[in-house]
Amino acid sequence: MIWEACFQIIQLWQGAIMSKFWDEKFNRDGFTYGTRPNAFLESRSSLLKPGGSVLVPGDGEGRNGVWLAQQGLNVTAVDSSKVGQGKARGLAEDSSVVMQFQLADLLTWDWPTAAFDHVVSIFFHLHTDDRPRLHAAMLAALKPGGILIMEAFRPEQLALSSGGPRVSELLFDKDCLAQDFAVAELLELENASPILDEGPLHQGLAATVRLVARRR
């Protein structure tokens, strides 16, 4: 009982640190990662179910959520940064699209099950201690047959200056994703070396890992 209460306090404290970190990063003129969608996501538009539902964890300033809404999807964007989500709301309004927004720490969020046709996780980097549990939650949030689309930085990104976390515990690789999504049907799992052009903080050659998985 005491241990559970301590654990909850630690989680709240960690969540507050994380949202402060991202609030400060997003508290600038313009959009940190631009207003265009992630190129890998855009290239996989044929996988999106017309009129389907999509959960976008860690949608930040909203570039991907807004683009998904423009494709006709019913978008739920969840992020713990109040500043980022404020900008995402503005971008949605300026783009004349309607989206659902939730301001929440995804580490403690009450993840829905079998609720979405898609989950889109773009550069939503999770610590190795949290990653398997949250990736399982993303998979469980999909309806059977639903599709997850993910791009994240891999450890080789540490040698590059085009953005991303600077600690290896926050980076993903093919092995860890194959384990996290072992119960899913892996449609794609590849390393990529894109030239990023996503706002001021994602510019230049990058080392990423890309995943498309279908819930069985």
Ligand SMILES: C[S@@+](CC[C@H](N)C(=O)[O-])C[C@H]1O[C@@H](n2cnc3c(N)ncnc32)[C@H](O)[C@@H]1O
């Ligand atoms: C690198 S940014 C990526 C933003 C967006 N996906 C994009 O590609 O433009 C990571 C985002 O994850 C959010 N995030 C990180 N940890 C989170 C958590 N525990 N709960 C909710 N959001 C979180 C941050 O607030 C930030 O918006």
